[in-house]
Amino acid sequence: QEGPIRIAYIEPLSGPFANVGDAGLKHFRFAAEKMNEQGGILGRDIEIVAMDNKQSPSESVSLVQRSVDDGINFVTQGNGSNVAGAIVEAVDRNNRRNDDKVIFLNYAAVDPALTNERCSFYHFRFDANSAIKLEALSNFMKTRDDQIDNIFLINQDYSHGQFISSRMKELVGEKDINAEVVGDVLHPIAQVRDFSPYVSRIQQSGADTVVTGNWGNDLSLLVRAIDSAGLDVNTYTYYGGGLGTPAAVGPRGEDILFQVTEWHADVNVDEGLEEYEQWFVEFKERYPEIDWYYHRIYNQMHMLKNAIEEVGNAEDVDAIAHALEGMEFQSPTGTVTMRAKDHQILQPMYISVMDADAKYDADNSGVGFRTVANIPVEEATDTTSCNMRRP
Amino acid sequence: MTKRNALELKGVKKNFGRAEIIRGVNLDVHEHERHVIIGPNGAGKSTLFNLISGRLKVSDGSIKLFGKDIHNMPAHKVNRMGLSRSFQVTNLFQNMTVMQNLRCSLLWSEGHKYSFWKSVMKQDRVTEHAMALAEQLNLHKQADTPASLLTYAEQRALEVGCTVASGAEVILLDEPTAGMSRTEANDAIQLIQRMTGENTLVVVEHDLSVVFELADRISVLVYGEIIATGTPDEIRNNAAVQEAYLGTEVH
């Protein structure tokens, strides 16, 4: 086989979510370029084929088809578990009905269902799923429960937020966290313009800690409303460090905005990861507006490379999937494993908080993140109900 | 022989806000007669038509069409009971051709209602009827001309045609000759006479020559009240009418 190895990048590149899709694309393009400089995969270049799904599940389904038509064997996506669900479905259907198969590399969609009841042999998730993130977060909260008394849950009213809301309540009991959930609200996604009423409820509930899976404007506006009302609470988030939030929040989030991620920029500094720091800096030089944010894309691209090299070609999709299954990889942050049972990656996690003194600020906001806890792989895991059908 | 009454208005009143425009009108229109209503501007003639035809609701009183109460019925129901009207300002389906206007006016009375399983063009009765009407109106040459491109007089003629088309027994015409020249007006009168034949006709008109040519009986409406009803001669010689309406300009 000649020519580049192509990966279809199916994300919103127009419309209100274009910034998110655009940032991801830049990550992939950068990673591909860096790897191509090192000789690519099996001597072939990696090429990222951008496809605009307009954040629409059904559009994504037909883009999967187009990828197959174009002879592309890998698709990647992450924004929106609903889209990811549709892609899983489309990929499965395609691989069942046709000979030219595809693998779906999920770099950000966190709905646990994708590695549980809806798990698929051709789907691999390189981000920690929501259950794992909550596991990590609650382990951290347990260590701090002297400072945490009242927890308020505020989340977007769709499966992602609904999951956090219900799972977090369970975890407080399970982990025996010495705190109480004093409030739990769901708000419609991407529709709330003014969060002050919610903030007043947080205030009335007497909460000192807010847990939210919000992202994008829903998070920025929430954090700004909390700050401008002068509320003294800590906010634990999934996405506080990206998707536009640092720029929109700025120094207001300092010391109160926490995030749970698989990596952040100052990890490189703390752990002396010079090579990876170099990677980060180069990315910044190229795209001064944003930062290298998705560490998992690094993992994903390298693990794919290893799998293809192991198989020896980029066309035998089943073999590549088998190779990825259970693969271990030495990531800069430690060893990560693609769990064979459900194709969920297991990796160390970091809890960090916004900090103006961090070496690297996020998205030119003047504030970056400082690690407050490392969660080892063993503590950042979940159980799975996946019952995978393998070819 | 007592004549049947086509229309019977009893104590009809209408006010808009505080302004009382129709102040208790009693009016009988006999079957088959041509009844002309005259009166000063703003007396309430058009309003009266609006009340009868269901375009406006009455404030008080009753209106009967062939003995059946029709007041406050919606306009389409009044129409289905056999009363049809034209407008003082031309009010056609402007984008449709002459034939299409006529066909539309015929559909309901030919019993096609809201049906969506038969083709209009295949309804031969409707087509024949519409053609015949177009001929009577002298519009057959313009059959496929959109209404908006007709001359004013032609539009008025079509207005009359559409009004008559449904075969209603009682027909109300509001200033059918307004804006026409003498000759056109004469043509229009003839047209009306030809088209309405045996029907009961109620007409509002300002043109006195038209009035006297057309009317079997005349009612004079002044400030929302009928001050006189009678044959043309009676009206012509009625002092109150002269005072209120005709002025000195009587022929």
Place this chain on the structure above:
Amino acid sequence: MLKIQDLNAYYGKSHVLRGVNMSVERGEVVSLLGRNGVGRSTLCKAVMGLLPPVGHVEFDGKTLSGLEPHSVAHAGIGYVPEDRAIFPGLTVAQNLELGMKKKGQTGEKWTLEKVYEWFPRLKEREHTPAEVLSGGEQQMLSMFRALMGDPQCVLVDEPTEGLAPKVVADVAAILKQMANDGLAVLLVEQKLSIALDIADRIYIMGEGNIVYEGTPEDLKNNPEIRKEWLEV
């Protein structure tokens, strides 16, 4: 004085006015007669700039042809269109107000009070939407609206349409009054009796041209002309 020279006008490709020449002096009422559809209303529209005029129109020495309608109006021309063109959504008072060139400012001869005095019905209906006015009331409104702008010359297109006989006399009186006030009045009229009654001079239009010019007396004594150009 209003001077029209070699005026042509077209609707698309149809050539309606074919070189009209006429004039109206201040202080006179000039009636423009003609059969239906000869183009009398078109003449008014062309003068107002509502149709692109080809030819020359001037008023008091100021060239009007080629101007936008609003500039024509500001040059002192008032227009009462044949279809009344009242503004249905607006009240009577608002309709009249739109007639004024500047907010709240009318000429000296025709003020709001004067109008309401002439035609008290409008005063009663001051705050009702104009579309519910009776046909005759709308006609009067349209005429008074034009007067609110303090015009020096008025083009009145079929003002007596739909008016009761008594009111027709009123309108005639108003037109006379305007001429006496020194305005130039161009009256397009269907009803021969009125036109002859109040006009100082008469033009007859036929086939897009002026085919006759004279005084009312001349016309009364000239049945051939009437037969040829005014009857069918």
Place this chain on the structure above:
Amino acid sequence: MLETIAYSILNGVLYGTLLFMMSSGLTLIFGMMGVLNFAHASFYMLGAYFAYTVGLATGFWVALLLAPILVGAFGALVERYGLRRVHQYGHVPELLFTFGLAYVIEELVALFWGTVPVPYKAPASLDFTAFSLMGLDYSMFKVFILLVAIVMFVGLWLLLKKTRAGLVIQGALSRPDMVGALGHNVPMVFTFVFAFGCALAGLGGVVGGIHFVTDPGMAFMMGPIVFVVVVLGGLGSVPGALVASLIIGILQTFFLSINFSLAGAIGSLGIEDSGFFGVLWHMETTRIAAVLPYLLLVLTLIFRPRGLFGKREA
């Protein structure tokens, strides 16, 4: 409960004034000109971006003045070279024109300013706590918003009372030729009013961009809520728009501030949280709050098609 009500009123008024700011320009454009301007939110967005960019050079206060003027000028161009042409074809084409325009503006904004939010912040002179109430701080900027809204209200009121622009436009909607023949420069009035409406949207953006987030998605996010306000208030009615904004603001805040569901109040009565009625029974007011404006809109239009203060039917 009393506290909740007091709180709802205070915050509802604040939120309501913001809504009013965003929609007041539309009251002019939609209410008077009948143009269903789907690009209104885009002008609002331009206001924010212009203010941000101008502000980098001149500081906030100059930008506050300049940005709306720029947006207004841009609006004038749009009217003159786009809308005016489309106007003659009717309302649907006008609407579609603005629809397309919204897309184009969003793309251009994303092109020039990038897709990530810009750091557009309140000036230091407004960025402090003005007062605290019931444990919550209110920044000076919120007070400032209130002031700006009042200025807008007065400006609109003056435009409508002191000029005849409204009359001219309403007249022109039925008989443009005749309004011209009476001596009014109709095209100019249209341009002026459209530009003014856009400038108001721009002013809303100058303030809203700070209060919310300034990114290319901000227009989309505002969505059709502005139409709800204008229609609910009654087409063309400035007081109506104000009242509608306040009603929506207060009601929404109230719904968000209480913890209420039928099941919570009456008891679940064995009704499960599934099925259409089950879900409704257990639905918390907070979840309804967001759709409340649309619910109000539909109900209002069914029972009172001309809106709260409207004189004529839409």
Place this chain on the structure above:
Amino acid sequence: MATNTAAGGASNLLRFWPWVVIPLLALILPQIFDSRHGITLLSHMGIAIIFALSYNMLLGNTGLLSFGHAVYYGLGAYVAMHVLRMVNDAGGEGLPLELIPVVGAAAGLFFGVIFGSFSVRRAGVVFAMITLGLGALVHSSSLMFSDFFGGEAGLFGDRTYAPSLFGVDYGSNTNTYYLVVAWALIAAISIYLLRKTPLGWMANAVRDNPERAQFVGYNPTIVRFIQFALSAMFAGLAGGLFVITDEIVNDESVGQIQSGIVLLGSYIGGIGYFVGPMVGAALVTVLESSLSSYTEAWVLYFGLLFISIVMFAPMGLVGIVHTQYLTWKAGGWKGNTGIRLYMVLAGLVGIFGAICVIEMSYHYFRSWDPSAPFALMGFTVNATNALPWLISFGIAVIGFGLMLFHGKPMLARRISGSSEGGKA
């Protein structure tokens, strides 16, 4: 705006050719675009065509501007999906796949009757805003009532686990495509014939003059209501077909974007013509899904294309063709065909220049290294140099300039000259 009337006053050309050309195209196209994605795209076009035709029953025929037509499309799709899943769960036994769209149609009709009963009392802005509100409400509900709607993830089904009336294997996209074509033809013919019925005529009448319609015996509200319900039914049919082709349905199918797209498509094609919405819907479907793979600036192009159609071709694309055809038939092209061609050519040159400018802008602003050479229309250019900008702007200005300031006046002169000559 819409000049056609009940009888479709158009010429014979417009009356007959669609029924020959469209089915032919439907058969030929899959031979050309024979990839899976291509076939799916064609299926989507078929569905969009039904949806647009149903939409035009409201906008074009009845004068009702709806911002929420996707409600019926989407609800039809959801109900059809539930039935498909029931069939799946029953081990592929039950309603044959070919009839699943009928379920969608029934659901569309059902909801059309319910929502129509209170929204059609008035036309105009009131109706438009009610549909806007309803659209938003239904869309929000689709995320709240996840039992029925499956939340934002939506619902999935499998068309291959359903019986077929004719024993067809619907694992193949092509077979599914022909099912879509069959239904699209049925729907198009029905909608076409509906326009010729008393109801269709009165819908036009009510659009033009509801008051007069009352005085010939019709209740405008009922006319609108029936049209609305039937139109919702066809929208539901389209939704049901979508379930079959995509085997997924989620909240976006009832969403505002879906409602907006159908309005755009119908209008671009020309709501005054029967085939207008078909052409528009097909075009929008293609552009939406393929333009984005050619250029980053696709939304901008889409917006600009759309604006230009609204501004310069208010009757839609079919409108342009039709008027030009009429002119040509009336001999209006005689002696000026060259000028017309010249204008088109100049316009194309202008567009070419404009595209260069836009592409360069995107490269300049979006790429991390604006000075990196990039391929533009077969040339390699550097967007930080002034020259390519000058050339591109130049081409655009010259192209449009020639078209508007040279060709157009010339054409106008030629036309008026010849018509006057004819008269003399």
